[in-house]
Amino acid sequence: MAQLLTRRLAWIALxxxxxxxxxxWAYYGSDREALEDKVVERRMAVMEAALIASDDGGYRIxxxxxxxxxxxxxxxxxxLLGPEDRLLDQANDDLIxxxxxxxxxxxxxxxxxxxGEGTQLVVASHTVGPPAADLRLVFVARGxxxxLLGFALLAELVGHIAVPLVPAILLLLGANALMVHRSLGPVTRAAVWARALHPGARNTAPPPETGLKEIDELLDATGRALDSLTQALSAETRRAAEAAHALRTPLAAVTARLDELPEGEAxxxxxxxxxxLSRTVRQILASANADMVAIxxxxxxxxxxxxxxxxxxxxxxxxxxxxELELQCQTPSLEVAGDSExxxxxxxxxVENAIVHAGGRITVTVGPDAGLSVRDRGPGLPEGDPDHLFEAFRQGPAAPATGAGLGLSIVARIQRAHRGAVTARGHPDGGAEFHLAFGESR
Incomplete structure (x- = not known):
């Protein structure tokens, strides 16, 4: 907003x-005589500044x-005339x-x-030099x-605009930028507070006191809206957890009864x-909890x-x-700001996705940057944008029919809560590689 206001003021100043x-331009363009007077005035000033005494006691230009x-x-x-109209110096006096x-x-x-002959002759006289010298300068211009008229007009533009207006405009723009920046300070503090908000976060800092009634009311409304959203999200998480827990008991009972059946393909x-099915239930519960991750x-x-x-x-x-699982640690210790669970x-x-969809040798790498990588040697990523893999219920063409398509979506939401990212790419040597990137590390 500060840039917008400053830019608009700059356009107004321009x-x-x-x-x-x-x-x-219009004034002097419509009054040629006034501009000619300026030319004569400037030329007389230049020649008077060039007036010097000659060796014979006179003066010359x-x-x-x-x-x-x-x-x-x-x-x-x-x-250049002296006392009693004595000619002291001249140039092209045949024009005079x-x-x-x-x-x-x-x-x-x-x-x-x-x-004159087709062109008006401008003749001017002006006293110059020390008063005691009694000097008079006559200047003539034909055409x-x-x-000189153009230079005189440019000088008028500079004298009436560049000298008085440009510094004032620059001063005005600087003062405006400073005042706008200070005036928008409360808005900036409010934006910093709002960016730190996260549904379900604990110990959320109270909104800052800006001293501006409208912004304080907006912050209060934002805080109440966030509280309502957090309550709704908590209710959804609770219902998902209750459903998952309710399913665990019958699943455990069915699994136990399976042990009583005779061994066979069925x-x-x-x-x-x-x-x-047990993994899907765990993922449903994890999916609900992923939205409530708070660092x-x-x-x-x-x-x-x-x-x-x-x-x-x-x-x-x-x-x-x-x-086959292997672990490679490229740094002896790597901590990041985040929630371990x-x-x-x-x-x-x-890792579970790599086991289920790729098999073979799977490598988990720690570092060297602030991140974790999981690489498999399977068929690689499906065709299309890899970012689609992290959408909820999105499954690849070769995924098991019993999958829920929640695993990578959970990963993406956890990384967003950590202000990090998860990326997927096909490895040059075959297979796929997923990378969890975090911001701060030590």
Whole structure:
């Protein structure tokens, strides 16, 4: 918002600047005589500054101010007159009407416009130098081949706009940026508080006091809305947990009765189906809990210890399915800000997916960056955008029909709660690799 307000003020300032440019341009463009007066005034000032005393006690115009007359001998001329109209210096004096050199016939300072052959002749007289020297300078211009009018107009634009307006505009923009930044400070504090909110988070900091009634009311409404959302989410989690717990008892009973059946192919298929059903129930419960993950301030999770625990727990499962688990630690210790139980659940889901869908050798890697990786040597990722894999109930074409499609969705939500990310890619040497990235580490 600060940038928007500053940008709009800058556009307004630019419009004011352009309006002044147009007005000054129109004024002098419609009044050529006023602009010619400015040219004469500037030229007289330049030549008076170049006035120097000569060796014979008189005065002359130094060479640096004579370039205009040497370059355009048919357009510009001057005469420097001393006491009793004595000619001290001149250039192209043939352009100067003879009667203009007689001081007795004119005042000392004047500008006249005389008709000429197709081009008006501008003649001006001005007293210059020390008063005791009694010097008078006569300047003549026929036409404007040196574009003195254009330079005079540019000088007027600079003098009326660049010098007074531009510094004022810059000062105004700077003061506006400072005031807007300070005025929006409460909004910035409110935004920082709002970004830290998370449904289900515990020990949520109270909203900051901004001193602005409208923002305080908005923060209060946001806090109450978050409380309502947290309560609704807790209710959903509770219902999912109650359903999962209610299913566990009959599942355990059915599994126990399976042990009473004679061994055979049908019994083995039933055991596999019951194992998959038990995993689905666990995932339903985990899916509900994933939305309630809250990272307590100062909570740390040891990724190396988590990886070791997950590999040790799932190794028997991998062996029963003919898979092989290995752990590679590229750093002796790696801690991140996070919840150990949630990260354990995320890594467990990735390893279980690799066991079920790929088999073979599965490598869990800790580090070297703040993350965990799970690589398999299976058929790789399905065609399409890998991000679709993390959508709820999304299953690959070769996934078992009994799967629920919740595992990777749970992982993605846990990583979002940790302000991290989970990515999937096909490994160059075959198979797929999933990576859990975390922000802060040590």
């Amino acid at each position: 419009a004011v600047l352009l309006a002044n440019l147009v007005l000054i 130094e060479s640096g101010a004579r370039a205009l007359f040497e370059t355009h001998p048919a357009a510009y001329g001057f005469a 009407p003879a009667n203009t050199l007689e001081s007795s016939r004119f005042a000392d300072d004047w500008i006249a416009r005389l008709p 404007d081949p040196a574009n 019994t083995q298929r039933l055991r596999r189906d019951m194992a998959q 307590e301030p100062g909570a740390r999770a040891d990724l190396r210890a988590i990886a070791q625990a997950v590999v040790a727990t799932l190794a028997p499962v991998a062996i029963r399915r003919g898979a 949630a990260i354990t659940l995320a890594l467990t889901n990735l």
